[in-house]
Amino acid sequence: MRRLSLVAGIAALGLALAGCGGDDSDNSAGDTGGNSGSGTEASGDVEVFTWWTEGGEKAGLDGLVKVFGEKYPNLKFVNGAVAGGAGSNAKAVLASRLQTQDPPDTFQGHAGGELSDYIKAGQLEDLSDLYQSEGWSDVFPKTLIDAITYEGKIYSVPSNVHRANVVWANPSVLEKAGIDPAAEPPASIADWITQLDKVKASGVETPLSIATDWTQVQLLETVLISDLKADAYKGLWTGDTKWDSAEVTTALNDYAKLMSYTNSNRSSLDWPDAANMVRDGKAAYNVMGDWVAANWQGEKLEEGTDYIYFPVPGSQGTFDFLSDSFTLPVGAKNPEGAKDWLRVVGSAEGQKAFNTVKGSIPARTDASAADYPTYQQSAIKDFSTDTIVPSLAHGAAASISWLNDITSAVGKFGTSKFDSGAVSELQSGLTQAASNNLQS
Amino acid sequence: MSTQTIPAPATSAAAPRPRKKKSSPRSQTARTVRFVLLVLFLLMVLLPAYVLFVTSFKPSAETSADRAWLLPQNWTTEGWKTAWDSLSPSLWRTFQLAIPAALISSAIGSINGFVLSRWRFPGADVLFTLFLFGMFIPYQAVVIPLRQLTVWIGLPNGIPTLIFVHIIYGIPICTLIFRNYYASVPHELVEAAQVDGAGMFRTYASIILPLSGPGFVVTIIWQFTSAWNDYLFAIFLSNTRNGPITIALNALAGGQLTNYSASMAGAMIASIPTLIVYIVLGRYFVGGLMAGSVKS
Amino acid sequence: MRHIGIRKWGPGLLVMIPSIVVIAVFVYGLIGWTVNTSLTDRTTALPADGYVGLENFTNLFQDDRFIHSLKNLGILTVVFIVGTMVLGFLWALLLERGFKGEGIFRSIYLFPMAVSFIASGVVWRWLLNSAQGDEAGGLNKLFDSLHLGFLQNPWWNDPDWGMAAMAIPAIWQLSGYVMALFLAGFRGIPGELREAARVDGASEFQMYRHVIFPQLSPVALSALIIVGHMSMKMFDLIMAVSGAQYLTEVPAVYLWTTLLGSNYAKACAIAVILLVVVAIVVVPYLISNARAEKRR
Incomplete structure (x- = not known):
């Protein structure tokens, strides 16, 4: 008898537990997506999904939110930021939310190739109409519009522009090596290598600093731009330029040569560490995006005396761009609110609020350069005159899976001796990556 | 057996352990060796904790890998x-x-x-x-x-x-x-x-x-x-x-x-x-x- | 177990039914989903067009990158398992007899488990900094200043054996838990057994060797499986210490980056291979263990 009552007791416990689950699900019955927890019934929420949780990025987002709040007081900004893994956590979570038909109202993504996965899967709304009504086609540069147009339609609104093909250098280290930092910077990779040799001869162990895999990809892409020039570089992403061609071999040999000047502890560094090697005089040069300027301006370093910068030798006149942009996912709960967010992102006011603090430049060409610090002023000028090409390392040129394959091949090369065997292995890896990803 | 009352965990944990003390010179050495080993392992385990602790009290200018062991x-x-x-x-x-x-x-x-x-x-x-x-x-x-x-x-x-x-x-x-x-x-x-x-x-x-x-x-x-x-x-x-x-x-x-x-x-x-x-x-x-x- | 009727064992099965149901759905249902996806051509965010048989698997085994990640996992697993089992057992043995202050040692040995790699990863990135000599940081710096400079090494930056160094933080974190498992095992051994051995005139060593250790084998199995399954899935640690990069890539990290590229079929194929590897290693062991228990 007693056993029976125990069984009954456990069954009751089980029911109680099940009941808990049931209650919870009843509470959320109205919440079809189940995520927003705090009131989807308030139709005024706009959930903005980003990986901007720190530093200048967070400040830039706050700037956008402020403008958004002023312009659309009826809408409430809901921060859906997911931190960590340089955006990879956010991308994974985003994929799961898109798969379960529970998208945020708008999400951040690198403009260009990276969004093509979502577009192909039919997860993004076409925003061409919004471009029409807001007149953005006239204020964003045509080359940028081309780079973010997919099969004749535009799916994202760029909030900012960064440049990836910049060399940061330490003038006192150069001087010690007998290089005049005020003189015209080297015009080709070959000239640059001559300088690197001089630096090395002056006793600097690491003439060129580099960090983990993705920074090596960024160096490689800038070398490809320098050696192939803009059009052939762009052709790499359409199949017009062959990865197994002799031109690419030349570029890869240059890349291998450059890698031989780099620090051996590259795997354990991230980009700020490599940039700071230049700042601290432990390296002469570093190739990194122009967020370095924002960091160093923040540390009150003096341009010209503490650091100098110039385009990667051979890529003068080319602007290797990357851009964060916002989208409208299919099935967003508040598409009208999301469009208002996009209007703010694309507006002159929003772009100013965002970019003056993030250290990037506005995607609009009608911005007043005077609002920005000196580095950005020069970048704004170059952006309006240079040929614009998409960055590989930052998702503008290729799809995520293609970039994955390239990063792995480049990372593997980074553990090699940079000899000709490794170069041909790298080239075959890159060719394989292209054939895996171009067909689909 | 089945009818015995079981002491509550708390009391039995607090209760003194009955342990026969037999101190021979050999067991004395054994105990010293054991203690030394335990302390050595303790230091090993605490190394990262030490870094964690001191770094948490440093201003940002002092936080870097080469200064990891220094006190703030x-x-x-x-x-x-x-x-x-x-x-x-x-x-x-x-x-x-x-x-x-x-x-x-x-x-x-x-x-x-x-x-x-x-x-x-x-x-x-x-x-x-x-x-x-x-x-x-x-x-x-x-x-x-x-x-x-x-x-x-x-x-x-x-x-x-x-x-x-x-x-x-x-x-x-x-x-x-x-x-x-x-x-x-x-x-x-x-x-x-x-x-x-x-x-x-x-x-x-x-x-x-x-x-x-x-x-x-x-x-x-x-x-x-x-x-x-x-x-x-x-x-x-x-x-x-x-x-x-x-x-x-x-x-x-x-x-x-x-x-x-x-x-x-x-x-x-x-x-x-x-x-x-x-x-x-x-x-x-x-x-x-x-x-x-x-x-x- | 001798022959017993359903009235005897029925209640046992009955109380386990809820567990069986949720495990069936949430573990085997999802394993089924994974296996199913791994056989399709779902290489983008779009739904699959159809089945491709074992193509995803054959591709992986021709993929240098995947082979490299398996090699890394192999090194990591061996060092990690041996390290935690040896340290955990040793600590438990040292603490087993109980003494004043034992609690302090035990708590501190366990403490690393409390710290998630999301945070301690930063410390380990410092400690395992590969720079040496004047530039040295972390452990290399410590060795340098203790005049143990010859111990300096590039840690996980070494392309051949670096993954062995990657196991260090994992050993640091989990040895204490293995110690707890063994301690629970030691304490589970009835005092009579020890007394009986002593009465029989067994030396201390003989008592451990022939009475205590054999009793610990089920606990050792728990420890082995827990540590092993942590190792197979090792992800947080690597993401925190090195990030996702070729040098330190293991299948779980490869799986993650593949998933980010929306190549679901390939990601699931990696997951299935991990499961099969586990099955090959663990299942025969579990079966032989079950048989050995029955014989006893």
């Missing part, structure tokens, strides 16, 4: 303040998550472990093997369909879903620990109870459960810690507004422009509750519950 030149609690501000909102939610997750999955594991080791049914070994095998499923691969599944069941995102998921994925490991722990309970005890006519539940309640203290300590520590420190399920099944502390901690420590002192302070804040669990529960190892109750 200017002590500051700035890092702790920043960390507390960003972690405190999620602290309470994490308790609401980790406590039920640890207790319920341990309880289920205890019953399962008892059945699988001492009250077997045909196919028990196969079932046990299937349970264990399930532990090896790489969660990264299944988080997307898992999210689909929990949405479909109707669980709201956030703590309730996370409790549910941690209980489920805790069942195999808790079952494993208890089954193997109960395997060391002498057969005679269970058989004696059966001779006395006790059924399954009475055998469990009167014989097995009182011996389970150390086993519960082990599973609760494991489950509490893994629920407390879980990040993968947390980012997929909750968000910054309704999720546990790891999400906030990751926002603090997982970025590229890391504020080192704040992330170290945050790491310590986030570890304190788990640490308290260890200290409190750790005492129950001391009692030697099992040996004690058998002796009486």
Whole structure:
């Protein structure tokens, strides 16, 4: 008898537990997506999904939110930021939310190739109409519009522009090596290598600093731009330029040569560490995006005396761009609110609020350069005159899976001796990556 | 046997251990060697903790790898303040998550472990093997369909879903620990109870459960810690507004422009509750519950 | 187990039914989903067009990158398992007899488990800094200043054996838990057994060797499986210490980056291979263990 009552007791416990689950699900019955927890019934929420949780990025987002709040007081900004893994956590979570038909109202993504996965899967709304009504086609540069147009339609609104093909250098280290930092910077990779040799001869162990895999990809892409020039570089992403061609071999040999000047502890560094090697005089040069300027301006370093910068030798006149942009996912709960967010992102006011603090430049060409610090002023000028090409390392040129394959091949090369065997292995890896990803 | 009253864990833990003191010169040396070894290991374990601790009190100018061992030149609690501000909102939610997750999955594991080791049914070994095998499923691969599944069941995102998921994925490991722990309970005890006519539940309640203290300590520590420190399920099944502390901690420590002192302070804040669990529960190892109750 | 009727074992099966159901759905259902996806051509976010048989698997085994990640996992697993088992057992043995202050040692040995890798990863990135000599940081710096400069090494930056260094933080974190498992096992051994051995005139060593250690084998199995399954899924640690990069890539990290590229079929194929590897290693062991238990 007693056993029976125990069984009954456990069954009751089980029911109680099940009941808990049931209650919870009843509470959320109205919440079809189940995520927003705090009131989807308030139709005024706009959930903005980003990986901007720190530093200048967070400040830039706050700037956008402020403008958004002023312009659309009826809408409430809901921060859906997911931190960590340089955006990879956010991308994974985003994929799961898109798969379960529970998208945020708008999400951040690198403009260009990276969004093509979502577009192909039919997860993004076409925003061409919004471009029409807001007149953005006239204020964003045509080359940028081309780079973010997919099969004749535009799916994202760029909030900012960064440049990836910049060399940061330490003038006192150069001087010690007998290089005049005020003189015209080297015009080709070959000239640059001559300088690197001089630096090395002056006793600097690491003439060129580099960090983990993705920074090596960024160096490689800038070398490809320098050696192939803009059009052939762009052709790499359409199949017009062959990865197994002799031109690419030349570029890869240059890349291998450059890698031989780099620090051996590259795997354990991230980009700020490599940039700071230049700042601290432990390296002469570093190739990194122009967020370095924002960091160093923040540390009150003096341009010209503490650091100098110039385009990667051979890529003068080319602007290797990357851009964060916002989208409208299919099935967003508040598409009208999301469009208002996009209007703010694309507006002159929003772009100013965002970019003056993030250290990037506005995607609009009608911005007043005077609002920005000196580095950005020069970048704004170059952006309006240079040929614009998409960055590989930052998702503008290729799809995520293609970039994955390239990063792995480049990372593997980074553990090699940079000899000709490794170069041909790298080239075959890159060719394989292209054939895996171009067909689909 | 089955009628004996079992001392409450707390009292038996506090009770002095009866131990015969036999001091010979050899055992004296042995004790010294043991002590030296223990202290050496202690220092090894504490090395990273030392770095964690001193860095949390450093201003950002002093935080770097080559200064990791130095004491702060200017002590500051700035890092702790920043960390507390960003972690405190999620602290309470994490308790609401980790406590039920640890207790319920341990309880289920205890019953399962008892059945699988001492009250077997045909196919028990196969079932046990299937349970264990399930532990090896790489969660990264299944988080997307898992999210689909929990949405479909109707669980709201956030703590309730996370409790549910941690209980489920805790069942195999808790079952494993208890089954193997109960395997060391002498057969005679269970058989004696059966001779006395006790059924399954009475055998469990009167014989097995009182011996389970150390086993519960082990599973609760494991489950509490893994629920407390879980990040993968947390980012997929909750968000910054309704999720546990790891999400906030990751926002603090997982970025590229890391504020080192704040992330170290945050790491310590986030570890304190788990640490308290260890200290409190750790005492129950001391009692030697099992040996004690058998002796009486 | 001797022949017993359903009235005897029925309740056992009954209480396990809820566990069986959730494990069936959340573990085996999801494993089924994973296996199914791994056989399709779902290489983008779009639904699959159809099945491609074992193509995803054959591709992986021709993929240098995957082979490299398996090699890394192999090194990591061996070092990690041996390290935690040896240290955990040694600590448990040192603490087993109980003494004043034991609790302090035990709590501190356990403490690393409380700290999630999201936070302690930063410390380990420092400690395992590969720079040497004047530039040295972390452990290399410590060795340098203790005049143990010859111990300096590039840690996980070494392309051949670096993964062995990657196991260090994992050993640091989990040895304490293995110690707890063994301690629970030690304490689960009835005092009579020790007394009996002593009465029989066995030396201390003989008593451990022939009486205590054999009783610990189920606990050792728990420890092995827990550590092993952590190792197979090792993800947080690597993401925190090195990030996702070729040098330190293991299948779980490869799986994650593949998932980010929306190549679900390939990601699931990696997951299935991990499960199969586990099955090959663990299942025969579990079966032989079950048989050995029955014989006893």
